[in-house]
Each structure stands twice: as C-alpha cells, then as structure tokens.
Amino acid sequence: MNPELHKGHRERLRNRFMETEGAGFFRHEIIELLLFYIIPRANTNETAHMLIEQSGGSLSNLFELDIDELCSIKGVGENTALFIKFMSELSRIYPNFSGKADLSGEALDIAKYLRNNMSGYDCDYCVILNISYQFEIINSICIPMDEFLRKSTKELAAEIIQRNPHNIAVGIYHSKGLAIPNHRDYNLFSNISAILKALEIPLYDLMVFSKTNVFSIQNKGAFSF
Numbered sequence: 001m002n003p004e005l006h007k008g009h010r011e012r013l014r015n016r017f018m019e020t021e022g023a024g025f026f027r028h029e030i031i032e033l034l035l036f037y038i039i040p041r042a043n044t045n046e047t048a049h050m051l052i053e054q055s056g057g058s059l060s061n062l063f064e065l066d067i068d069e070l071c072s073i074k075g076v077g078e079n080t081a082l083f084i085k086f087m088s089e090l091s092r093i094y095p096n097f098s099g100k101a102d103l104s105g106e107a108l109d110i111a112k113y114l115r116n117n118m119s120g121y122d123c124d125y126c127v128i129l130n131i132s133y134q135f136e137i138i139n140s141i142c143i144p145m146d147e148f149l150r151k152s153t154k155e156l157a158a159e160i161i162q163r164n165p166h167n168i169a170v171g172i173y174h175s176k177g178l179a180i181p182n183h184r185d186y187n188l189f190s191n192i193s194a195i196l197k198a199l200e201i202p203l204y205d206l207m208v209f210s211k212t213n214v215f216s217i218q219n220k221g222a223f224s225f
Helices: 003-020 027-035 045-054 059-064 067-071 078-097 107-118 145-150 153-161 183-199
Strands: 125-131 137-144 167-173 203-209 214-216
Touching (some): 027 045, 027 059, 027 078, 045 059, 059 078, 059 137, 067 078, 107 125, 107 167, 107 214, 125 145, 145 183, 153 183, 183 203
Parallel strands (some): 167 203
Antiparallel strands (some): 125 167, 203 214
16 A cells, blocks of 8 residues: 555544544544554554454454454454453453543433443444442443353353452433344343342343433333342
C-alpha cells in the first residue's frame, strides 16, 4: 500500500471514530484502530481481519486468546499480543474503577449501565452482569446473541462460574424491533435461570432493550424472582 494512502486511511478512521464515538464501526475496524497505537507504520487492516477471524467474529473471544495463540497470527508479535491482553484486562477491571460501577440496587440504574455497554452494537447482543451483594459491578460477559445461543448449558455454566458470581442481571439487546421479550429471549432466560438455580446464585433481573426502550421482567412481574 502506498504510505501516503495508508497514512490517510489511519487519519480518516480516527476522525470517523471521534465524530461517531465508534457507532457503526465494524469489529475489525475497532481492532484496526486499536492496533494503530502498537503498530505505528504497518498496514493493520489485514491483521485486524485475521484477529477477528481467529476469534470467530467475537471480541470477547479475541480477548480470551492467550499470548501464544495471538502470536501465531500473521502480523502479531509479542508486543502486540501483550498489548491486546492488557486491553482485555483493562476492560475487565474497568467497572471497578468507574463511577458507573456503584449501583444503587434500583433496576433503572442497572438498565442504564447495561445500555451503556450495549450502545453502538449492530447485532443482537447479550450481557450477563455479575453484581456484588453491595451492588458493585464485578465483571460481565458480553456475547453476540447468535454465538450465545450456540453455547451448551455446560459451556455457559463454566463461563459464569469462572467469574465468581454473586448476583446476576441479564440484558438482551434487540438491534431491530421493540423491547419486548420474544420466544428466543424466554428460552435463553429459562436456560440461565436453571443454571443459576443449580448454582444457588440470585438472578436480579432480565432486561430486554431496543434502541430507545427497556423491558424489565422483574418490574413487569413476568417471572417470580
């Protein structure tokens, strides 16, 4: 690629991010933008595509790759792999340092936090929020809905257990349509509810989001908690 064109591409991508705050960005574009700051000169577009492909299109899966797996990808050296792992850890612990992490226990506050995590997605998404008994956010699982539905009960239970759960809230984002639970949402809720019941972990709420509204199953009394 012509160096001047490459330089212009980076500038255009940065400007677009500043103008939109990331809204409408594809996953590979987010990774490409991230790589700008650890790979200052090379073309990071191809590397970003390969990282996304290696992780099955999931940013959460990408952050779960270990150093050796990352280094096996063309264009990714040890420094880049360490940088990605650092960003993974930063995203995991961020809620503990954010002013948003202290929830009052009110459903509205949890809904606001979940919506902040879901803004900008261009597909249906599920977020499982792990909340302490003092209503402080410990960590979260963010998974595209299609990927979520492919997980077995055993796989999902393992992901929840490894995060040392205390009290769970679940958010489902409908990228299209209304904030009304559909058959798929109820099946997902039943699956998570059964897992948490077996593990004796409280389920605080399940919320369904559209771009403008939220439906709280707890508030609507659709299920008994």
